[in-house]
Amino acid sequence: MSQLIKKFILFTCLSYSFSALAHHGFAVYFYPDRTITIEGVISKYDFVNPHSVLYIESTDSAGEKITYTCALQAKTQLMRRGADENLFVIGDPIKIIGFPARRDPYGCEFGTGYFANGETFTMRSVERAQTQFASNNKREITPGPDAIYGNWIRPDIYGAAGLAMPTEGKESITPEGENIVGNYNRAEENPTIQCDPGSPVRTWGAPGLLTSIKKENDKVIIHHESMDSVRTIHLDREDHPNDIEESSMGHSFGKFEGNNLVIYTSKFNSGILAYDIVHTNEMTLEERISYNHQSGNLDIHWVMNEPSYYNNPISGGQSLESTTDKFIPYGCNADALPHDL
Numbered sequence: 001m002s003q004l005i006k007k008f009i010l011f012t013c014l015s016y017s018f019s020a021l022a023h024h025g026f027a028v029y030f031y032p033d034r035t036i037t038i039e040g041v042i043s044k045y046d047f048v049n050p051h052s053v054l055y056i057e058s059t060d061s062a063g064e065k066i067t068y069t070c071a072l073q074a075k076t077q078l079m080r081r082g083a084d085e086n087l088f089v090i091g092d093p094i095k096i097i098g099f100p101a102r103r104d105p106y107g108c109e110f111g112t113g114y115f116a117n118g119e120t121f122t123m124r125s126v127e128r129a130q131t132q133f134a135s136n137n138k139r140e141i142t143p144g145p146d147a148i149y150g151n152w153i154r155p156d157i158y159g160a161a162g163l164a165m166p167t168e169g170k171e172s173i174t175p176e177g178e179n180i181v182g183n184y185n186r187a188e189e190n191p192t193i194q195c196d197p198g199s200p201v202r203t204w205g206a207p208g209l210l211t212s213i214k215k216e217n218d219k220v221i222i223h224h225e226s227m228d229s230v231r232t233i234h235l236d237r238e239d240h241p242n243d244i245e246e247s248s249m250g251h252s253f254g255k256f257e258g259n260n261l262v263i264y265t266s267k268f269n270s271g272i273l274a275y276d277i278v279h280t281n282e283m284t285l286e287e288r289i290s291y292n293h294q295s296g297n298l299d300i301h302w303v304m305n306e307p308s309y310y311n312n313p314i315s316g317g318q319s320l321e322s323t324t325d326k327f328i329p330y331g332c333n334a335d336a337l338p339h340d341l
Helices: 003-014 075-080 175-182 200-204
Strands: 036-046 053-059 065-071 093-100 107-115 120-122 150-153 164-168 210-216 219-224 230-234 251-257 260-266 271-274 277-279 284-291 298-305 314-322
Touching (some): 053 093, 065 093, 175 277, 200 298, 200 314
Antiparallel strands (some): 036 053, 036 093, 093 107, 150 314, 210 219, 251 260, 271 277
8 A cells, every 4th residue: 555545544534524626516607605586487397417407487577588597406316315307397387596607697506496386395505505415324334345345425515424535735736737727617628517427536526426336256346326437447457458548537457455445547538637636648546445444434545646737646535425225327418408507
């Protein structure tokens, strides 16, 4: 095990805190400190991943017909909360208090909806602008060599429930790296809206989306609901093939150290590891997957080496809770997302 990962594990065993990688894409597209009230009739509802979309016919101050477009959580996240394609009924009246879009004067992110029958549905709390997630039921785990296998989930993104670990090393960014970050347009280049998993780090941290881990002969298969991403960890090799095509998830081989899985990944294409951490195709990623006997969670510690954009390695991590939830195929549909929302 690398000394950097040993040092990082020791630190994170002592203290969990908000990670600099905490989910904050919401503020890129919407104003978190403003609200908008929309009243009208539901004209369309796209119940899809990566985000469901609701369309409401209304009128402006001049009496002209307009259509508001409001983004919701991913279909899978809504399903975990018990919602389905019948949550919104075409032709029904509705009042919405949401958060106005930055780029579309008739766009919003759904906050709370008020239905004609007196019922309400909240996706993001208006008071604190916090997304609502389904509660998680943990499964029982027997400590030992098979403890890392099964279904895992990040149940929330706020405070201790977000289970995020500190990120260190970003301050070592080079001038070339700063230039890339400065020119990165998150609204247009976000991998999620392109139905691209983005990186292993992003998929570990996807809130409300499940990850399944299983062993098949000389491979460990990590299947993320997020973008239906499947990672194959080869246990029978110690190198990366030269003819592997570069991708956002790279190529991985690994080994077990005791009951802990160590993964080595390379062959990435240039991109964004997570939010404002950039990388070239020279990036390498080392992950250590272990079962935490004290918390009962799965701990993922990672170290990224990117020689062109950072003078030092960057380290971070994520914990996941065990879950009794079943895997839900994602079926991402980028075409359903309005371009300007």
